[in-house]
Amino acid sequence: MFQVFNYYLIKFQKPCTAKKFEAIRPQLMTENVKDCDLSITTREVVELFKEERLVFSEEREQKLRNVQEGQFDAPFNVYSGSSYLFGRTGGVTESVVRYMCALNKEQFTPSVIQNNLLWESTDKFQSLRVFEFPCGGSNYRAIVCHGGAAVEELMKIHAAGKLKGVDVVEVMVCPQGCVGGGGQPKIGKKSLTAQRPAGLDKHDKESQFADCQSNALMHEMVKKWMPTEHNIHDALHTHYDNRRMK
Numbered sequence: 314m315f316q317v318f319n320y321y322l323i324k325f326q327k328p329c330t331a332k333k334f335e336a337i338r339p340q341l342m343t344e345n346v347k348d349c350d351l352s353i354t355t356r357e358v359v360e361l362f363k364e365e366r367l368v369f370s371e372e373r374e375q376k377l378r379n380v381q382e383g384q385f386d387a388p389f390n391v392y393s394g395s396s397y398l399f400g401r402t403g404g405v406t407e408s409v410v411r412y413m414c415a416l417n418k419e420q421f422t423p424s425v426i427q428n429n430l431l432w433e434s435t436d437k438f439q440s441l442r443v444f445e446f447p448c449g450g451s452n453y454r455a456i457v458c459h460g461g462a463a464v465e466e467l468m469k470i471h472a473a474g475k476l477k478g479v480d481v482v483e484v485m486v487c488p489q490g491c492v493g494g495g496g497q498p499k500i501g502k503k504s505l506t507a508q509r510p511a512g513l514d515k516h517d518k519e520s521q522f523a524d525c526q527s528n529a530l531m532h533e534m535v536k537k538w539m540p541t542e543h544n545i546h547d548a549l550h551t552h553y554d555n556r557r558m559k
């Protein structure tokens with residue numbers, strides 16, 4: 314059983330406005346206490362920094378990178394390059410492939426993944442792709458979609474029973490993934506959204522290690538706080554109820 318701590322927890326999960334709803338979901342409470350007290354978006358963080366007259370620049374970020382002041386507090390200061398990829402379409406799936414390769418002691422290179430376009434919106438901001446990759450002597454398939462119109466296309470494929478044989482389904486509701494999330498700063502939203510994946514890939518490449526399997530601290534934490542399969546299921550899975558008005 315998980316313990317309720319006397320903390321006020323503020324979660325800053327990128328630009329996701331949906332996380333505000335998640336924070337109040339009863340399924341994400343422990344003993345009727347919210348696991349996350351407050352969820353704030355990128356835009357709100359920017360507003361807070363502006364109020365405090367904090368100015369960010371690449372030079373400042375670079376300078377802070379190697380000093381204590383610029384680090385996250387433990388245990389959030391040790392993470393894989395994969396974690397950056399979650400912010401863009403295809404990133405969750407690539408992270409799964411990296412993990413599988415690491416488990417099978419195979420070298421991961423992006424060329425391991427064959428990427429085929431199934432559908433794309435006219436402005437090229439939303440798409441549906443099939444990723445195919447070999448691992449441990451077997452071949453796997455993933456469907457990767459981003460944007461509401463792409464989700465609709467995915468539902469058509471699902472309704473036609475054509476998702477059989479697919480091992481991973483990655484759905485990001487925002488165009489391009491979280492980089493295009495509703496809580497991003499509004500100025501230059503579309504043009505900047507297209508540039509953000511490159512920034513995430515840069516940070517990924519600069520990371521100490523590429524996949525979560527190589528994160529010794531994470532293994533230690535899982536062993537300490539989620540020692541059984543039941544604990545893992547409890548902490549990392551949720552369920553949804555049908556909220557449609559009858």
Ligand code: SF4
Nearest residue numbers: 329485486487491494
């Ligand atoms: S894709 Fe959009 S809705 Fe989904 S987690 Fe990212 S920001 Fe939130």
